[in-house]
Amino acid sequence: MGLLEIAGLAKRFGAVPALVGLDLRVEAGEFLALLGGSGSGKSTLLRLIAGFEAPDAGSIRLGGQDLTAMPPHARPLNMMFQSYALFPHLSVGNNVGYGLRREGTPRAEREARVAEALAMVGMQELAGRMPHRLSGGQRQRVALARALVKRPKLLLLDEPLGALDANLRERTGFELRALQRRTGASFIMVTHDQQEALALADRVAVLEHGRLVQAGPPRAVYERPATRFVAGFLGAANVLEGAPDAAGGLDCPGLGSTLRAPASMPAGTTACALRPERIALGQPVGGANTASGVVEDLAFRGDDSLLLVRAAGGTLLRVSHAEEDGPPPAIGSTVTMGWEAAAVVPLAG
Amino acid sequence: MRRLQLLVPALWLAGFVALPLLVVLLLSIAQPGPGVPPFLLPFAWDGGLVLRPNWEPFGLLVADDYYVSAFLQSLWVAGGTAGLCLLLGFPMALGIARAKPHWRAPLLMAVLLPFWTGFLPRVGAWIGLLRDEGWVNGVLRGLGWIDAPLPLLYSDLALFLGMVHAYLPFAVLPLYASLSRLDLTLEEAASDLGATPATVFRTITLPLAAPGALAAFLLVFIPAAGEYVIPELLGPPEALLVGRALWQEFFQNRDWPVAAALAVALLAMLILPIRLFQRLEARR
Numbered sequence: 001m002g003l004l005e006i007a008g009l010a011k012r013f014g015a016v017p018a019l020v021g022l023d024l025r026v027e028a029g030e031f032l033a034l035l036g037g038s039g040s041g042k043s044t045l046l047r048l049i050a051g052f053e054a055p056d057a058g059s060i061r062l063g064g065q066d067l068t069a070m071p072p073h074a075r076p077l078n079m080m081f082q083s084y085a086l087f088p089h090l091s092v093g094n095n096v097g098y099g100l101r102r103e104g105t106p107r108a109e110r111e112a113r114v115a116e117a118l119a120m121v122g123m124q125e126l127a128g129r130m131p132h133r134l135s136g137g138q139r140q141r142v143a144l145a146r147a148l149v150k151r152p153k154l155l156l157l158d159e160p161l162g163a164l165d166a167n168l169r170e171r172t173g174f175e176l177r178a179l180q181r182r183t184g185a186s187f188i189m190v191t192h193d194q195q196e197a198l199a200l201a202d203r204v205a206v207l208e209h210g211r212l213v214q215a216g217p218p219r220a221v222y223e224r225p226a227t228r229f230v231a232g233f234l235g236a237a238n239v240l241e242g243a244p245d246a247a248g249g250l251d252c253p254g255l256g257s258t259l260r261a262p263a264s265m266p267a268g269t270t271a272c273a274l275r276p277e278r279i280a281l282g283q284p285v286g287g288a289n290t291a292s293g294v295v296e297d298l299a300f301r302g303d304d305s306l307l308l309v310r311a312a313g314g315t316l317l318r319v320s321h322a323e324e325d326g327p328p329p330a331i332g333s334t335v336t337m338g339w340e341a342a343a344v345v346p347l348a349g
Numbered sequence: 350m351r352r353l354q355l356l357v358p359a360l361w362l363a364g365f366v367a368l369p370l371l372v373v374l375l376l377s378i379a380q381p382g383p384g385v386p387p388f389l390l391p392f393a394w395d396g397g398l399v400l401r402p403n404w405e406p407f408g409l410l411v412a413d414d415y416y417v418s419a420f421l422q423s424l425w426v427a428g429g430t431a432g433l434c435l436l437l438g439f440p441m442a443l444g445i446a447r448a449k450p451h452w453r454a455p456l457l458m459a460v461l462l463p464f465w466t467g468f469l470p471r472v473g474a475w476i477g478l479l480r481d482e483g484w485v486n487g488v489l490r491g492l493g494w495i496d497a498p499l500p501l502l503y504s505d506l507a508l509f510l511g512m513v514h515a516y517l518p519f520a521v522l523p524l525y526a527s528l529s530r531l532d533l534t535l536e537e538a539a540s541d542l543g544a545t546p547a548t549v550f551r552t553i554t555l556p557l558a559a560p561g562a563l564a565a566f567l568l569v570f571i572p573a574a575g576e577y578v579i580p581e582l583l584g585p586p587e588a589l590l591v592g593r594a595l596w597q598e599f600f601q602n603r604d605w606p607v608a609a610a611l612a613v614a615l616l617a618m619l620i621l622p623i624r625l626f627q628r629l630e631a632r633r
Contacts, residue, residue, distance in 0.1 A: 072537070072540040073543050073546075078542065079541045081534050081537070081538055083532070085532070085535050087538070087539070088557070098539065098542050146542070150542070
């Protein structure tokens, strides 16, 4: 049995459905990333788990206990807010101690645990500061300490890195994962940033229009996207449309070639995903899994360049060209491309 | 251009605040005397400008229980009115701030609606309601609950009813301003950390609305301390407030210096809470 079990959860705001019969299971000690665009229902899911919204249908169970009808203050979980929501009239120490005070923890123990929580995020020196005198990164740490001080089994994080600048993001991400391992709590993180989700989580759950479209380890979801949406959202794969041919491949007129996966295409397949970094340039053209095209545009990205290549059949392909393979082809030049059968991922929807 | 922009309020303040204030200040240290106007200026031309202040009016204010009691009563009425307005205005402002967005403007409009009627008709309406042959006594008698009319008018009850009715909007507006700015995720964060709704209100909503509450209290307290019309028309005859004392000195005793001294003392009394408020504001 998982720590958190969500079954048939549904919520609509007026006429707009936010969640449609969602099932989700989170194991103890797991770091789950809820990934999706705006309006995918990921924030609504988090607010339903925290208890700030009531579901129209379905149930939420935590450690065997039914939370569905429980008010937020009675739920044994904590949340870190995207805006951090630090109480502006309380010092850092009193912000962190707020939850313990509500439990009636004795003063001495409370102070010790506040100090411990602040030390965990490296903020023990600033316990007496008021929140408005903290930097963005410091606020993020205080919010994290405040959410962890009650030692919840489940911590909800709403875009925890969203308000930080790029330099701080990577470091804080590593720290977040170290904290998760150290506390042994389950983390559910909502994010719209696929890099963040892939980098931090043990498991990624992709939401679209209030539905869970795919969940699995980051590598598996990245390499084997189930649908067009996941393929496009994670790493922006090329989605190639076509029709199955007699030999078990997918005939793609837009590509001017045929795609062939290691196994025959499942019946009814109409599209395949092909990652930009799996396409190799300068391969001999002819037969399946090869194509030729003209470079239309090129963007230097540091360790690689992204090429937009118009294939012979008219489809625009995104192709990644690694720096170590020498200078990329010039705009306007004709290139030949090839890829392994393992790079071709049939999509279900 | 910037200088010009500052010139307009500066001229306004000089002409309509500083100058009248100076006149009142000079009046308060003038010598009362017969004639029109009934005072002698506190300075004279005697080879040069010589100031001859008369401190008697201020001495009188401190020495005579009559004036001391007037100040204490004014303080009590203004403080009571401000307290009652806060007590009533807080739930009103909270209700408006938490109402659905399309309801907020009409509800605020309803709070301001009394301003559309004149001040005197509103006070007059209370007289009509509360007098012996008024509506309230009429209904109570019709129901058979009382035999003789209750002495509602010219009582402390009528006084505070009229005061609260007149000043309530001044309390609701600043309270609404501070409550509508309150970030609701703070309340969610508190409840997530285990605070019951009552505790959220006590530890988050109330402290964060405190500056608005203080502004509301002062916005009612300051004008209420000098109020003349409502106590005069609705209050008990023995109620002697600063406003009435001032009126009597000015129009009945024709002692302009004492009247001016009363006005100066009232102003001094009101500057204190204003300074306090500015201190608290600056600290935030």
